[in-house]
Amino acid sequence: MELDKSFDPHSIESCWYPFWEKEGLFKARHLPSSKPYAILLPPPNVTGTLHMGHAFQHTLMDALIRYHRMRGDNTLWQAGTDHAGIATQIVVERQLEAQGTDRKTLGRESFLEKVWQWKEQSGSTITRQMRRLGSSCDWERERFTMDEGLSRAVNEVFVKLYRQGLIYRGKRLVNWDPVLQTAVSDLEVVAEEEAGFLWHIRYPIVNQPGEFLVVATTRPETLFGDVAVAVNPQDERYQSLIGKTLQLPLTNRQIPIIADNYVDSSFGTGCVKITPAHDFNDYQVGNRHQLTPINIFTKEAQLNDQVPQDYRGLDRFVARQKVLDEIEAQGLLAESKKHTLMVPRGDRTRSVIEPMLSDQWFVRMEGFAEQALELVASEQIRFIPENWTNTYNHWLTNIQDWCISRQLWWGHRIPAWYDKAGHVYVAHTQAEAEALAANSDLTQDEDVLDTWFSSALWPFSTLGWPEQTAELATYLPTNVLVTGFDIIFFWVARMIMMTSHFTGKIPFQEVYITGLVRDAHGQKMSKSKGNILDPIDIIDGIDLDSLVKKRTSNLMDPKQAKAIEKATRNEFPKGIPSFGTDALRFTFASLATHGRDIKFDLQRCEGYRNFCNKIWNATRYVLMNIPDHQIAYTTPPKVFNFIDQWMLSQLNQSIKEVTDHFTSYRFDLAARCVYQLIWDHYCDWYVELAKTSLNTSDENIQYSTRYTLIHTLETVLRLAHPLMPFITEELWQKVSPLVGKHEKSIMIASYPEFLSQHVNKEADQQIQLLKELVNACRTLRSEMNLSPKDRVPLYISGNTNQLTSFTEHLVHLARLSEVVFVDNQSLENTSASVAVVNEYKLMLKVEIDIAAEILRLNKQIEKLNGEITKAHQKLNNPSFVDKAPIEVVNQEKVRLSQFEKQVHELTQQVARLAE
Structure with missing residues (x-):
């Protein structure tokens, strides 16, 4: 049951994703007893690669899907890609140009064959990269906007809108690209x-x-x-x-x-x-x-x-x-x-x-816009953060008819045919058009539809519409759309329009608008600036020369390339180290505030890679201290000691907070809460406290400690799984049998539930006091330049009855030889350093440099006087006293009293030392 000494993200990532996919754990389960939860993947371009914006949004979507899957919901993350008419046609045309030919020489049919070949060859790049990021999409339901089923939906929508008088052809002003024509x-x-x-x-x-x-x-x-x-x-x-x-x-x-x-x-x-x-x-x-x-x-x-x-x-x-x-x-x-x-x-x-004035096809927007505005105004659809509602309303209030035709060859060809006189016949097929015209000599429109037209149908075309499928009935409306603010009008609004018009349903209940991922200096990432980061490079690492080549290879200006090379070598002198997927995902989650811009700093990745190591090492310690791995700790102890009660209290409070943060899309706060629970409460404090408990001769305390150690660890792994899927799966497989869990994957284990009976404020207060005493002792040790090996006695005065239950823990954590309880008088006449914690006075029994100690105490007094001044300013401010809640005002008065008491005691101590 032992773990490797060090955490190697690549070995576990390469193992677990294929396992999840092979076992079909990403599939929509269609459980009649559970409520559906669905997310649409904004379809990336088929020729694209995973950039930082994709990776950021996909991390958040996957966290939501994993969270709801673990809660037992009937989850579907609908994946797919967009044919990206202009982008894809440009790529293939440039390839042809390099071969000395062009699309017009090839002709339409041969050119489209080339495009399909390119799509099959390179089109799945981004989905392979999504797998590296841990995205748990239902890949068996992956769709492409030019698939036969989706193309049928596009054709049906166009014909219906035309026959309803909502699509027309006319000469209007459009944005014209003279190169693409x-x-x-x-x-x-x-x-x-x-x-x-x-x-x-x-x-x-x-x-x-x-x-x-x-x-x-x-x-x-x-x-x-x-x-x-x-x-x-x-x-x-x-x-x-x-x-x-x-x-x-x-x-x-x-x-x-x-x-x-x-x-x-x-x-x-x-x-x-x-x-x-x-x-x-x-x-x-x-x-x-x-x-x-x-x-x-x-x-x-x-x-x-x-x-x-x-x-x-x-x-x-x-x-x-x-x-x-x-x-x-x-x-x-x-x-x-x-x-x-x-x-x-x-x-x-x-x-x-x-x-340019041009003959184009248009969709009449007036009625669509009114309906789309009403769906948001009535809160059937909600934007998060709410301020984006204003942007949505502004665009739709000033809307123009939508130009849906493009003078391209790659895309959904417009289902319209013309006779010699120029009369138009819109139909599902040419045969139907010929029947309408009573004429077989018809020519189909050369144009294709705007890519946004087919992607506007994404919420229902991917679920089988126009057929009335079980998936359409189950998963529409979807729960949330995660996307960027730049396509609120181009995509979000149009999905709302088309879905409500053709299905009578809304496409999604909530729209979570993410910020824009910028570099560490707040600059937009772009090839011309040479500051682009590739998420796969962050996962795997990349050497400096390869990074420079990647950033400069396509630049035409030698001066620009040289400047970018210099900046890259200065910023990454050793290249980018490997951080692994979990560290990158946790970094994205921690940055997911409700602001507009997100500064991405690799130092955060480094910190969260260390966090992964911390979890790994804590798990190694726990497994090494469970004596018999064949026995499951399924029976709770009859009585938890107060340290275990505190850990279970912190665990359950964190479960409630993280659950609330997922509900409100505050991934940053959820990540912070998980981090504090694991690093601060569990690793830094509880595991250290447990070492003392495990060394006691009391078998009940040992059992209680081991039970709490292993159950808390197993629970926090499930709590963190949506954000850090790989390391939590690896460790959970080792830990879960010890608590009697036997699911094949943490992915389908239940998400932790908040248990209010485990919240124990008294235990919280006791451990808080212990922490403050330990920290005060550590500060005294630091100021006295004591090495970790120096074990010295602690003399402490105050209400010692509260301390007897954790004296041995205080000795262990503060590296003391013993704790001696004394009265206040014994410490008032000493020349040694004295720390004050609430009503307690602490002194380490060692010889001291009196002059240095007086200097230290005076600095502490100066700092406390600063806090006293701030407190007086607040309490003398009528605006604060009158407007702040009474409990806040009273709290400030208590703080002031404590500060003044500490200054009085420290001043007396300085006076004694100076005698």
């Missing part, structure tokens, strides 16, 4: 602050020679798409010009001057060019004033045939300079000044996103 969602657009210019251009006023309206713009190349110039109706400078006409520079067109409250009179000149086809705000202005937009760009962001001949075919930025040159030559450039602006770029291609 597709519309992209707002989430795929990164607005970055960049240095640019603000140009002031003179627009001649028609029929008023020599008079101009000066327009400020950051995009002069879009001038050819101008359909008006707008001013604020309250701007007195321009009120007389509203309704007049301007000559659009470099063209033969004339455009009106209009009034709109959108215009900020204080920005630029207070005159804004309105280009509805290439600016989202201008598009809204154009709609309000019935202005016809003019699209001047091709899909490649080159100027088209709507512009003068000399500009056609020019790249937009080449055209910008040509426009500026010609305007300046005509004397129409009034001013050019530097200006910092937000530039939208595609997160995949880094190209500048172009607002």
